Amino acid sequence: MSHVFHRNNHAHYPKAVKGEGVFLIDDQDKRYLDGCCGAAVSCLGHSHERVRDAIKQQVDQLAFAHTGFFTTEPMEELADFLIERAPEGIEKVYFVSGGSEAVEASIKLARQYWVEQGKSEKKYVIARKQSYHGNTLGALSAGGNQWRRQQYEPILVDMKHIDPCYAYRGQEEGESAFDYGQRVANQLQETIEELGAQNIIAFCAEPVVGATLGCVPAVEGYFKRIRQICDQYDVLLILDEVMCGMGRTGSLFACEQEEISPDIITIAKGLGGGYQPIGAMLCSQKIYDIISDGTGFFQHGHTYIGHATACAAALAVQHTIEDENLLQRVQQQSLSLAKLLSELKSRYEEIGDVRGRGLFMGVEFVSNRETKAPFDSSIKLNAQIKKVAMTKGLMCYAMGGTIDGRRGDHIMFAPPFIISEHELTIMVDLFAQTLDEVLPKAIQSQQAA
Ligand SMILES: Cc1ncc(COP(=O)(O)O)c(C=O)c1O
CATH class of the missing domain: 3.40.640.10 (Type I PLP-dependent aspartate aminotransferase-like (Major domain))
Structure with missing residues (x-):
């Protein structure tokens, strides 16, 4: 039993034991691609020697x-x-x-x-x-x-x-x-x-x-x-x-x-x-x-x-x-990330908007693109996405209440500036796999709500 007063008393947190570039590694040797730098923090990744x-x-x-x-x-x-x-x-x-x-x-x-x-x-x-x-x-x-x-x-x-x-x-x-x-x-x-x-x-x-x-x-x-x-x-x-x-x-x-x-x-x-x-x-x-x-x-x-x-x-x-000219790199990688996320938008009707600047991009979800109606907040879509993404080894920043503090869901990507083109592709691919798992159930729950 932990004596730590964790952020969420009911969550189970894996134990992070090592950082390696854009990855965090837990005590079971599972690797997590840090697609959000925790909360837009770890811009140089987790093991920079200098x-x-x-x-x-x-x-x-x-x-x-x-x-x-x-x-x-x-x-x-x-x-x-x-x-x-x-x-x-x-x-x-x-x-x-x-x-x-x-x-x-x-x-x-x-x-x-x-x-x-x-x-x-x-x-x-x-x-x-x-x-x-x-x-x-x-x-x-x-x-x-x-x-x-x-x-x-x-x-x-x-x-x-x-x-x-x-x-x-x-x-x-x-x-x-x-x-x-x-x-x-x-x-x-x-x-x-x-x-x-x-x-x-x-x-x-x-x-x-x-x-x-x-x-x-x-x-x-x-x-x-x-x-x-x-x-x-x-x-x-x-x-x-x-x-x-x-x-x-x-x-x-x-x-x-x-x-x-x-x-x-x-x-x-x-x-x-x-x-x-x-x-x-x-x-x-x-x-x-x-x-x-x-x-x-x-x-x-x-x-x-x-x-x-x-x-x-x-x-x-x-x-x-x-x-290391990383600001230029952020600008370049931004174009790739925007392209990858726009491709997802054309694949998933439930992505209403992709926006952001640099390596700071958000995806907002809607249950209906035309009306921009959000998912019912009881579905906790953003929390579901965060949870399933973690099982797949992806960290993304999930938040609800986009519209008024209560309704709406978004996911933020804010990867380390050192992320490679290949790692960006893996990040967005893991996100797509997560959506494939989460969205069908969310759509069903929305129809029932
Ligand atoms: C815009 C902004 N201001 C202030 C804060 C608070 O920073 P901290 O959590 O380091 O106290 C945050 C944290 O997310 C933030 O995003």
């Missing part, structure tokens, strides 16, 4: 020095590396240990930025429905997924949520993608005007929505309009790139493809590639200067911020991505 060596060297030299007393070489170097490549205006990095911590820090920094300027009435963060920003209370309050929020609602911070930019379901007939994007972006303006700009701290959004929508990028022009609105009303723009950043969509920062610069960016997952727990919040010089010239310190902090070993691992991950 990263392992960097960690060993750092631990031998200095494992940890509390940032209340010291700075360290890996932390300084990693900050330099990120800022050299960051969007225009972004000049400072605050390191944390994961995505929720990064979002939490971004919300608090945004609030302090206004307080330092005597604008302490600014109290609301606006975010989007069907988004996920983490599970700590502040980050969960920013998230707009009803299922995740529901039982904690009475203790969440009061934040406001506008519609996501989700063209597959939101774009109306006869409306161009661009017009749709402007329409939903303008909800931000309407909400700011309703609440009063003097009350708004920031707008927070994922450039490509991950867990809760299944790899949905915004349509062209959406984020440019969002940036304009934020500037017009003196509202900070926080982009949460915890899942979609660090090369996952084919550029180091996902917002590069939107041709805008936010005031704050959060990153994690692919930053350390799972070799160490690390995240970061990056902010503009403007924000830094206000704090610096004001109280002089960000009133925040955790014990492990800027952990030397975590920074050394992340630095090795990021150097590897650059030295």
Whole structure:
């Protein structure tokens, strides 16, 4: 009997004992192709020698020095590396240990930025429905997924949520993608005007929505309009790139493809590639200067911020991505993955949509392509797919509630950047075998429901 409080008390988890390239191996020697990097984390796979060596060297030299007393070489170097490549205006990095911590820090920094300027009435963060920003209370309050929020609602911070930019379901007939994007972006303006700009701290959004929508990028022009609105009303723009950043969509920062610069960016997952727990919040010089010239310190902090070993691992991950031209590889492999998944779409009527960017692609299921009706949620289609895929040796990221937190099913693929063409084919083939097993039963259950 295990004494671990596992994620799901009723699930049986195989015991992972080894990592080998894109594969995880359990104690029965069964191999699992990691088609989702766990949760878009393990961008270099599970056994990269350069990263392992960097960690060993750092631990031998200095494992940890509390940032209340010291700075360290890996932390300084990693900050330099990120800022050299960051969007225009972004000049400072605050390191944390994961995505929720990064979002939490971004919300608090945004609030302090206004307080330092005597604008302490600014109290609301606006975010989007069907988004996920983490599970700590502040980050969960920013998230707009009803299922995740529901039982904690009475203790969440009061934040406001506008519609996501989700063209597959939101774009109306006869409306161009661009017009749709402007329409939903303008909800931000309407909400700011309703609440009063003097009350708004920031707008927070994922450039490509991950867990809760299944790899949905915004349509062209959406984020440019969002940036304009934020500037017009003196509202900070926080982009949460915890899942979609660090090369996952084919550029180091996902917002590069939107041709805008936010005031704050959060990153994690692919930053350390799972070799160490690390995240970061990056902010503009403007924000830094206000704090610096004001109280002089960000009133925040955790014990492990800027952990030397975590920074050394992340630095090795990021150097590897650059030295091995892996961003270009992500762009190339993206074309192959898109082609393979589109072929599946023509084979399975139940695939309603294939979308995404880079090696970050989602498949949304429908029981009827014409009406886009989802499968009955009692069928738990996404969970069935995840379970059967694991028996076949495939890891894919499965989630329900795509439409409104309750209805809809999607699967995300976010394989390691090092995946070969052949391994991509195996991944999609295992997925097809899984669908062959799961879909006929799901269709039967749907007809009976
Ligand atoms: C966009 C986004 N923000 C924040 C988080 C929270 O990150 P973590 O689980 O590392 O706390 C996640 C995790 O999936 C995420 O996808």
